[in-house]
Amino acid sequence: MSHSDAPDEGRGAQSGKSRPVSAPYDSLSVTFREDQPLHLDSGETIAPYTIAYQSYGDLNEDKSNAILICHALTGDQHVANDHPLTGKSGWWDVMVGPGKPVDTDRYFVICSNVIGGCLGSTGPSSPNPVTFKPYGLDFPVITIADMVRAQASLIDYLKIDTLFCVMGGSIGGMQVLEWATSYPNRVKTAIPIATAARHSSQNIGFNEVGRQAIMADPNWHEGRYYDHDESPSKGLAVARMAAHITYLSEEAMQEKFGRNLQDRDKVTFGFDADFQIESYLRYQGFKFVERFDANAYLYITRAVDYFDLAADHAAGGTLADVFKGTKTRFCVVSFTSDWLYPSSEARTIVKALNAVAAKVSFVDITSDKGHDAFLLDEPDFFDAIQGFLSSAAKQAGLEPARTTGEAS
């Protein structure tokens, strides 16, 4: 990587063969310079741009064991290591690691922060190379396809031709679908989880409520709050609270919180958080603003609203046409109590894949945990992922994972 047109590697950056050498909470990053712009769906470009990422496990000799994980709206690259800001475990720690369904003894796992995000990849809080100030609303509006294009640059940089698997939940699942559509020959298997091929009217509505809450906050300053002492944290907290309700199921909420009171025997006849559910939502909002940039929330929700795979990729807008001729093997996963991206959305994807005789498994996991089930300890879900990956790995001739006996 010494020739002059190579991108700049971030601290701890690596060739793609070795594990990260940096501290576990430090991200690797690669910066693509001004002569390597990211071309966006809007017609605009971003240059330079940085992609922050984490990797786990080892890339094998023939680079055939790479799994790209795509994160959700407020997720980031810290899949399976402690989070640098919150100190909490990685968001998919239950799924990814040695001996786990996505077995890092067997696969080389990569996850990058989306373009437009706020955990190291270029986004609205990054310096605008023209003004030397944060972009704010001068950052161009990005799409799910733009996120995927940026990820592809990273995968190129890592000199990986074909990904053994691209997987992710929620808007991560949209990125999976986009990968399989934009780069069909680079994706051996695809696991879109708890997602949809396009964002519904209701979901656009919820996103718009969140954006209006942020924009109503006078500390937003038309996106130029970086110059001020305060950020629009109250608006962002309200946005998070509203969204958080959509991540849970009514049953789960009723079971977990019901009408239970928070540290009191009776209601106070006031506007304090009398109920546990109020206290919980307030806490979710409060914690979220510590780790997330309000403008990034605007940009990423907008990318999700714009997502419509069939409209973007098929002349007639027919979803099946998008997948015509695909050789990728799919495992589509949904959860029965998910009302943000209900099982019917998954069925729409599966039907389209069936219509073009694509290889597809469909798993509708019975769960009362709502949309967030994909982040939780759901044994049937883990079994499905492990089974699908193992079968595909066998077919692809990937070496089985080292057993404890072999490794010792």
Next chain:
Amino acid sequence: MSHSDAPDEGRGAQSGKSRPVSAPYDSLSVTFREDQPLHLDSGETIAPYTIAYQSYGDLNEDKSNAILICHALTGDQHVANDHPLTGKSGWWDVMVGPGKPVDTDRYFVICSNVIGGCLGSTGPSSPNPVTFKPYGLDFPVITIADMVRAQASLIDYLKIDTLFCVMGGSIGGMQVLEWATSYPNRVKTAIPIATAARHSSQNIGFNEVGRQAIMADPNWHEGRYYDHDESPSKGLAVARMAAHITYLSEEAMQEKFGRNLQDRDKVTFGFDADFQIESYLRYQGFKFVERFDANAYLYITRAVDYFDLAADHAAGGTLADVFKGTKTRFCVVSFTSDWLYPSSEARTIVKALNAVAAKVSFVDITSDKGHDAFLLDEPDFFDAIQGFLSSAAKQAGLEPARTTGEAS
């Protein structure tokens, strides 16, 4: 009404026998003076207090044909006349009027603005008799039972012993249930529509999002915005937008708006209202703040959160016990696509009524219009209401409605 301890009648107030003589958009009102306080569940009292109301049709000789309609969260007493602020038709104009399901040729229909509201009844924007300024947050927190207690004062004032029917949708339905429980001998028939016997965890969550949106608005000033030039209209608009999503069904939204763009051929790659659903929700928020007081929104949502009929009225918290011995005849109505108060909530009420051998009909109306179906033109719903009322009227020996022939 000339003796000294009688409440003060508002302009156009009437004895309960004649139609309102005031302009159609002017409310009747009655003010209960300091020696007639409203005793609240919190232990506090409100005095004096005013109840603003509308009435339609004529009270018959033996005062046996009165129907009390209870309005929903953001409704008011303007059931079947043009609204004084918006100029639009009354909110239940399709249901109430001559020859309509609630036939004002036959019944004397009353609707009063809830205590805590902002359309003439005493609420947080009313003058505090101690400070001579608007109450703001010094207004005591009220409950559904308090709303009903205030309505009962109005019914007393109108010298009506027994209501032929109490009916209402959403939190109006909660008031219906509370009437049948607190005043079982004063309610001949009860029609709770699209409602629940207690507010669920998820619904408390949505209410809390709305309240936090209002309270996050710096123009809220801890509820003292009446002294300032601006009110927390941005926060209130966000609250309304979030709530409005819960009033529609996903199907209805998808069918009505889908991913249709608003007055444009393609997305703008920006944060304007590209989609019709965004434009619609923004408009709903924008219009709402012209007619509603932000503090009233806080108080009424709080009353709804606190509503739990069984916990409040049955020692063991068993809903059936609440209705033990009731002679009231019930017609419980739900709508199949209502996810705010789903049909399962109605079934819970019906089961409790069945358990104590109460007279109850249950109608689950097939509709894709969501919660708001109760406000819309739903023929099956109208038929059910008309049929139930006619049958009950016959049983009660009420004279049939004048036919056109008789009236001419």
